Amino acid sequence: MGIHIIKMPDIGEGIAEVELVAWHVQVGDTVKEDQGLADVMTDKAAVEIPSPVAGKVLALGGALGEMMAVGSELIRLEVEGAGNADNATATAGGHDDDAAANPRDHAASATDGKPTAPAPSVAPRAPPAAPRASTPPASGGAPVVHTTPLARQPGEAPLASPAVRRRAWDLGIELRHVPSSGPHGHIRHEDLDAWLQQARSQAHRQTAGQASAPRTGTQQLPVIGLRRRIAEKMQEAKRRIPHFTYVEELDVTELEALRGRLNALHGASRGKLTLIPFIARAMVLALRAFPQINARYDDEAGVVTRYEGVHLGIAAQTDAGLVVPVLRHAESLDLWGCAAEVARLAEAARGGQATREELSGSTITLTSLGALGGIVSTPVINHPEVAIVGVNRLVEKPVARSGQILVRQTMNLSSSFDHRVVDGMDAARFIQQVKGLLETPATLFID
Template sequence: MIEFKFPDLGEGLVEGEIVKWHVKEGDFVKEGDPLVDVMTEKANVTLPAPATGKVVKILAKEGEIVKVGQVLCVIEEVAAQEAPPKAPAAEAPTSQKVAAMPAARRLARELGIDLSKVKGTGPGGVITVEDVRRAAEELARQEKAPPAPPPAAVQPPPAIAQPQAPAAAQLPQPVAEEERIPVRGIRRAVAEKMAKSASAIPHAYHFEEVDVTELVSLRERLRQEAERLGVKLTYLPFVAKAVAVALREFPMLNSSFDEERGEIVVKRRIHLGFAVDTEQGLMVVVVRDADKKSVLEIARELNALAERARAGKASVDEVRGSTFTITNIGAIGGVGGLPIINYPEAAIMALGKIRKIPRVVNGAVVPRDVMNVVVGFDHRVVDGAYVARFTNRVKELLEDVGKLLLYI
């Protein structure tokens, strides 16, 4: 008998939530077959069967929180040639073939919604939490609708109306004054990590304005050519490239602080993290060795990573190991903000939206495209002057964007 335990996936992960079992008790599996989907604080992970055999017992239910090392199921091992061919599983009332985010599946179970009847509006038609809520609201409206009148028939003459007693006043239904939502999965991980970062790291901030008029013009000229190559080109890859170049020159910001040993750990490779807003909560996807990649390569990789993250399909390796994080507040509409460092990194950069505002250039007031940049940093690692010089270098590369061509 093999006790299959929830493995240690690294990066300090201690627990996960069982999303979906691909087998049931009595099923035979082959080594490497998909066994169970688990949602961790980083991503959704499909754990494969560790051996060929019969699933004797499943010890963790869907929706249950499990700890690293906890036994998930028991498998009676057999030789591969002895395993019977796997019969196609019967379709459940809610089909497992329906593409839905884990949070949406969980909500559907709670509300009794059949996902096979829900139209998905997420990437590639994936069902989101909002899709499930809309389906639940529509079902509630249908249940409250009055029954259809019977077919018309010959009616007798109307009776003389009799005076009726006044109807009793309808009392308003009590409305719940609060709602309690369990904090689990990625939302719980974000809460814990942000609390640790805010309490453990002495945050300091540096603000700067960047005139990106030239960048706006360049991006507009290159946008259609990038689309022809199958890449959606935004401003973020240009910023990422500028940051990666600057981090090579200011490596202390590409580091972390080891509290136990009292050491600053400077990372030799530049792995940029990008905050992505998903239905499950904030996730950070990672573009590795960003300093060695072109703007187009960063754009292509970042687009793919963000799409997988929003669909709940990002792997653990795609969301861990960042050395410096960028959060694009401007994508939603904010002009700026004070970001919390992605623990245990030493710094984070927040980008505001690009605004056309008046600026004095060569003695004349002219409209310019301007973006606010905020760098949050660990004051144990660096001082404000160092961060100011780093930010000035990023500003230089974005205001004279042609210089980035020298680093491709």
């Protein structure tokens, strides 16, 4: 038997260090070749680090949230053969029975005294769930049949996609407790749902008969990974940018009629259109008259860079937090091309598959909370951009027109601007131009 040390690989693009955001294995686990070991976070994207060899985990090289340099020790494995490290220098803590009995203590002593840690327990963990059976639906319809979950052998590491692992971490679930029903023993989102349902049922049975039991528990959740990136970016934007927000109401009755007509004619062959492609088109046309808004401001160098092409950031909510994939050259896309690209980017972002290039380089951002959009919002500018356009909820309401009360479909645009670069009058005129284009949608197609 030998020792194999896996070092933090070079992610590329000159990145010197990354943040360790998730461990997929623990000390004592047996791993297979190409099995995911850990997730690390660059400036924008999460990357899973696979194992190049099979072996048994002896020590973990870092704690969650730790910044690790490229080339530093990530993990130490016991492998068949000689390995790639001198056994005499790589056996601190060894691989005796105590490691399996107390992996956390073993990890702390394994890498020359450097403390390491597997994923910390940030939420109460429930016991393993019982295997699922076919269950009737909540209200009518055919029964929902689940594949019989597979039990893992003792010490066998759970297999799951990065998206499932991130969701489990956010929910405070240890994957080793979750029975799997996917191919080759992979844990799926449905398995997490079943585990949660089982845990809730157990909790309900335990509290049956109690009118209102006092709740005294607390949770301490480390702000790491994408959530830390979001927090730092929002803080940086509010600290550095003097925001001002301008709100305008739009009558989108005609636009909605056009959208419905286009979807009826072409939805089956070209895809359904949401409001986003129309708003993107209106912004592209309006920005031609306001190039100072389609810009990025390097306030340290004192330079504003204006762009002829519109690289539109589309804020997308994911399980891990808010990300902003970029619709490149929105000015060159028609409505359906825009809709298809927005859908592709959103799916990639939610699945954690968006690339670094797809998550950087925007020149202005469009954000929407959809049905949760409220009446007014104060969106935070995506630094170093100088403007963000926010879409609020669409509602029907009575509107006075020429002495008559009409029912119209309306919504607000809540937009924020960097007052160092954009004057209030220019911001108002820009939004008024967007408003005019959307309220007279035929003008969207006049180039």
